[in-house]
Structures are given as structure tokens and as C-alpha cells.
Amino acid sequence: MNMLTPIMGDRKKLKEFLIETNMYFTMNEDTYNNNNNNRQIIFALFFIKNRTAGPWKQSFWTQARENKTLVGTWDEFKKMLRDSFSAPDEEGNTVTKIETETMSGQVANEYIK
Secondary structure (H helix, E strand, O other): OOOOOOEOOOHHHHHHHHHHHHHHHHHOOOOOOOOOHHHHHHHHHOOEOOOOHHHHHHHHHHHHHHHOOOOOOHHHHHHHHHHHHOOOOHHHHHHHHHHHOEEOOEEHHHHHO
16 A cells, blocks of 8 residues: 555656645654654655656765765755656646636637636
8 A cells, every 4th residue: 555646757746745745744743743854754755766756866865875964854855856846837837728628629718708
């Protein structure tokens, strides 16, 4: 059983992954409280796999071990994930998708008129 949606480099899955990790940390607050940033980061790393995400994880972990420290806080790690795996223009992509979606053979703009 997978507890979280793994990140494999699919930019569409990052938001879902971050929501699921936050839910898991909230449910297991005794283990993953705000003072355990390393535990949160290492836990998340277990779900970063394969494709483009696997090499990213290996590079991150190797650099962390060489520096004898992880990135810092969970929020800093989430920012690194967003910088690496978010769609470059998520808002613009959403607007474009809405504009080009069809309902009953019409583009959404035409359907609403």
C-alpha cells in the first residue's frame, strides 16, 4: 500500500504530494512535528522516485551527506521541490486549459455566453 502519491517528475502530481505529506504529518504530529524537519524531509525523500525525480533525490541526498546537513526546514525543502517539479506557469496553464476545454462541442467561452 502506498501512503503517498510518489513524485516521479510528473509536475501535475507535486501539489497532490505536498497535500498528502502535510496530511500525514498532521496525523502523525508526535513524530513529525515542526521540530523534526529532518524526519519530514527524509520521509518525503522515500516517495521521490524514478524518472527525473530519482536522480534529483540522489543528487540532493549526496550533497546533503557531503555538507553533513539537509536543506534546513520543511518549508525550505518544499520550496526546492516546487522550484524543481512545479509547472513553470501553473496559473497560465490553468487559464489556457479553461479557455480550450469544450462542452457540447463548444469552447468554454462560447458555452458560457
